[in-house]
Amino acid sequence: MRQNIEKGKALLVDGPACITLLSGAIRIFGAKIKVGDRIIVRRGRRIPIKAAEDSQLELLLGNLSSYTLIDEDPIPPTWKETTKKILSFKEKVEVVVLGGIDSGKSSFCIYLANMALNYGWNVALVDGDLGQSDIGPPGTLGLSFIKKPIIDPFNLQPDHLIFIGITSPYSVIEPTINGLVELRDKAVNAGSNFVIINTDGWIEGSDAINYKRQLVSSLKPNFIVTIQSGGELTPLIDSIVDMKIEILSIETPKNIKKRDRETRRMIRESYYKRYLGEAKIRSFPLSWIKVDGNLNIKGKLDQSLKKKIEEIIGDKILYCENSPDYIMLVLKEGTILNDEEREKLSAQFDKPIRIMRKGDEKGLLVALEDKNRKFLGIGTISSIDFDRSILKVYTNVECPVAKVHVGQIRLDEKGSEVEIVAKRFLGFS
Numbered sequence: 136m137r138q139n140i141e142k143g144k145a146l147l148v149d150g151p152a153c154i155t156l157l158s159g160a161i162r163i164f165g166a167k168i169k170v171g172d173r174i175i176v177r178r179g180r181r182i183p184i185k186a187a188e189d190s191q192l193e194l195l196l197g198n199l200s201s202y203t204l205i206d207e208d209p210i211p212p213t214w215k216e217t218t219k220k221i222l223s224f225k226e227k228v229e230v231v232v233l234g235g236i237d238s239g240k241s242s243f244c245i246y247l248a249n250m251a252l253n254y255g256w257n258v259a260l261v262d263g264d265l266g267q268s269d270i271g272p273p274g275t276l277g278l279s280f281i282k283k284p285i286i287d288p289f290n291l292q293p294d295h296l297i298f299i300g301i302t303s304p305y306s307v308i309e310p311t312i313n314g315l316v317e318l319r320d321k322a323v324n325a326g327s328n329f330v331i332i333n334t335d336g337w338i339e340g341s342d343a344i345n346y347k348r349q350l351v352s353s354l355k356p357n358f359i360v361t362i363q364s365g366g367e368l369t370p371l372i373d374s375i376v377d378m379k380i381e382i383l384s385i386e387t388p389k390n391i392k393k394r395d396r397e398t399r400r401m402i403r404e405s406y407y408k409r410y411l412g413e414a415k416i417r418s419f420p421l422s423w424i425k426v427d428g429n430l431n432i433k434g435k436l437d438q439s440l441k442k443k444i445e446e447i448i449g450d451k452i453l454y455c456e457n458s459p460d461y462i463m464l465v466l467k468e469g470t471i472l473n474d475e476e477r478e479k480l481s482a483q484f485d486k487p488i489r490i491m492r493k494g495d496e497k498g499l500l501v502a503l504e505d506k507n508r509k510f511l512g513i514g515t516i517s518s519i520d521f522d523r524s525i526l527k528v529y530t531n532v533e534c535p536v537a538k539v540h541v542g543q544i545r546l547d548e549k550g551s552e553v554e555i556v557a558k559r560f561l562g563f564s
Contacts, residue, residue, distance in 0.1 A: 136194050138202070140186040145209045147183055147390055150176030151197035159190025164242065165210070165249035166284030174286055176200070179402045181392035182286065183209030205390065213385040214243060218250050220383065221358055227328045228256070229319065231354055233347060233371065234362030236336035237394055238387045241269055241288065243362060244333045249284045256329035259322035260288065263315050263350075264335040266302035266403070272410045272513050273403040274300050274500060274542050276311065278318040280327065289406075295321055296510040298502030300428055300542020301555060302403070304335060308346050312353050319354060332356065338371055348374045356380060362387055400552060407500075408550040410513050414531040417514075419539065421524045428541035429556065430496060432456065432463065434524030447479045448472060453493055454521040461487040465521060468493040493521070498553060500544040503530060506537040514539075515546050 137157070140146050148154060154174040161168045162185045168174065176182045178199070184192070185208060194202065221228060230247065234240045244260060251258045258281040262270040269288035270277030278295040285291060297314040304311040315332060322330045332354060337343045348371075351359060359380050361368045364387040372382060394402070421434025437457045444452050444464065451472070454465040462484055466472070470492065472480075480488055496516045503511045514530025526539065545553040 136196075138192045138194050138204075140184065140190050140192065140204070142186050142188045142190075143206075143208075145183055145185045145205050145207065146192070147181055147203045147205060147209065148176050148194070149201045149392065150180045150182070151178045152176040152200045152202070153195040154182070154184070155193040157191045157193055160187040161185060161190050161192075162187055163286050164245040165253070166286060177287065177289060177402075177405070179392075179394055179398045180287060181390075183388075183390070185209060203390075209388060209390060210246060211386050211388050214246060214388075217360060217383045217385050218247055221247070221360075222251060222254050222256075224357060226357070227323070227330075228358070229323075229330045229332070229354065229356040230358045230360055231332045231334065231351060231356045232360045232362065233334055233338070233368065234336065234387070235338045235367055237391060238336065238362045238364070239391050240264075240333055240336070240362055241267075242388070242391070243360065243385065244269075244331050245285055245288065247331055247360075248281050251329045251331075252281060252284060257327045258329045258331070259325070259327035260291070261315060261318045261322060261330060261332040262288070263311070263333055265299055265304060265311070266335060267399060268406065269333065271296040272406045273302050274298065274544055275502070275510075275513075276314040276318055278322055280322070280325065296502075298504075298510060298513070298540050298542065300500065300502070300540065301544060304337060304346060305342065308349065312346075312350050315350065316353050338368060344371050344374050347371055351375050351378060351380065358383055360385060404551050407513075407546060407552075410531075411515070411529070411550055412531060414514065414529050416517050416527050416529050417532070417536075419526045419528065419536060421526055424526070424536060425538045426526065426541065427538065428501075429543050430491075430499065430541040431458070432519070432526075433458075434526075436521075436524075443483070444480070447483065448476045461489050464488055464490045466490065466492045494518075498545040498547060499556070500542045500546060501528060501530075502540045502542070503528070503532045503536045504538040504540065505535065508538070511536065516541070 232240050248258050262277040270279050271293045276297045277293045279291040359382045361384050426432050440457050441455050451470040453467045456463040499516045512532040514528040517527040517529050543556050
């Protein structure tokens with residue numbers, strides 16, 4: 136269908152949809168769209184189209200998509216004022232964007248990046264939202280150097296990714312902060328003089344406030360931009376006001392799209408499937424690679440230890456390792472230990488015992504890295520052959536792999552989320 140938009144008006148399009156500019160001039164998040172350009176709007180996304188002159192669009196609407204014509208500029212005045220102030224800064228710019236879930240953080244980052252490009256800055260976008268990542272698959276922190284105006288960060292090619300392996304920073308605060316500092320440093324060292332750091336939507340409670348305060352303290356940006364619709368960020372702002380960093384407050388657009396939990400999960404799964412496209416099972420001898428993260432295994436069976444454990448639990452044991460800090464015990468699939476067996480194991484050994492069952496590893500999301508710690512891609516564990524000490528991973532990574540970092544996200548064979556497993560899901564003491 137064809138849709139006309141008068142100069143000064145705007146169209147809000149909810150995906151899935153395809154938009155083609157037939158005539159006129161439009162802007163999306165500050166990016167100028169040329170006649171003939173085609174814009175894809177993913178499901179779960181809303182694109183605001185502002186008519187710079189009378190324009191005509193071709194709209195192809197998918198299932199559950201919609202559009203609304205409005206008489207106002209979809210970019211709030213405070214966004215324009217704040218962006219103008221940041222762009223007037225004469226030195227290298229580093230901006231941290233704070234806000235809750237569906238507050239408009241990503242949209243503002245897109246707008247700010249596009250406007251900075253228009254003014255000739257070398258722009259980099261750092262993505263710190265593990266659950267609703269814009270750059271890279273869920274569970275990762277991403278960096279992308281922005282060379283041309285962007286509409287949807289989903290289309291960006293990540294220049295660097297750091298795998299954290301879970302969709303919330305709650306239990307991984309230190310690795311998340313360290314990762315964001317590392318990506319910021321990579322951006323600056325590569326010549327970016329305008330670095331935008333987007334963050335996750337965890338803002339409520341003392342743990343969230345302490346996390347964001349630590350993050351800001353570690354990054355030490357020039358500006359902090361806070362996005363809120365009411366006073367939900369007041370406790371967080373009060374906690375960082377003493378850092379002497381300029382805090383700029385903007386409002387959440389009244390036409391922002393709110394996404395329910397199911398939509399957010401669907402968006403994550405679309406990223407998993409994108410990064411697992413054309414994957415196949417690769418086999419890695421455990422003696423050739425390092426396995427760490429939520430599963431540490433070296434593939435070196437301790438026969439004497441196995442005999443000692445068999446005297447306590449019989450033939451339930453499949454595999455065991457004796458590391459300096461703990462004993463790793465793998466039980467046969469479907470077996471359990473009773474209370475008496477657990478007590479005997481604890482009494483027999485003077486170190487913690489981490490226990491898993493054959494099959495517990497299946498579906499865990501992993502990152503594959505080279506010998507220089509460079510992120511190569513993701514995969515899911517298909518199985519571990521404990522007899523042959525081989526790790527089998529479903530992945531599209533084809534180059535040499537030095538390390539497999541195991542996360543806490545479990546996917547099924549279709550790439551859908553099954554669960555978030557507990558950190559160090561192996562074990563009891």
